[in-house]
Amino acid sequence: MARLRGPGRDRDWRVVGLATIDLLTPGRGAARREARSVTPYAIAGAGWMSSTLPTGAGLYTSGEFALTVGGGVRIAAPRGWHVAPEVRIGWEPQVQASVAIGRRW
Numbered sequence: 326m327a328r329l330r331g332p333g334r335d336r337d338w339r340v341v342g343l344a345t346i347d348l349l350t351p352g353r354g355a356a357r358r359e360a361r362s363v364t365p366y367a368i369a370g371a372g373w374m375s376s377t378l379p380t381g382a383g384l385y386t387s388g389e390f391a392l393t394v395g396g397g398v399r400i401a402a403p404r405g406w407h408v409a410p411e412v413r414i415g416w417e418p419q420v421q422a423s424v425a426i427g428r429r430w
Contacts, residue, residue, distance in 0.1 A: 334379050341372030341391050347399075364399045368411060392416045405429040 329337040375388040397411025
């Protein structure tokens with residue numbers, strides 16, 4: 326979920342649920358216990374976007390369906406940590422590139 330606050334009374338809300346699917350399965354035995362060093366994954370999500378803008382006649386609010394798809398790689402780091410750069414494209418037409426840092430517990 327993201328809430329964006331612009332100048333004046335300009336507001337945007339984005340609520341999108343995401344699902345990721347690893348494209349390589351873990352091995353068996355010792356290979357399974359140790360995290361794969363690089364794991365590619367696909368990501369997809371859907372949700373809702375809403376925008377409120379001030380106009381000459383007052384506030385105007387609109388909402389629409391949101392969809393995003395893309396992929397990335399999860400790169401293992403020491404002690405269960407990982408770095409995961411990804412790229413997504415979605416509707417409203419936008420391209421998003423991000424890098425997540427996480428830890429497997």
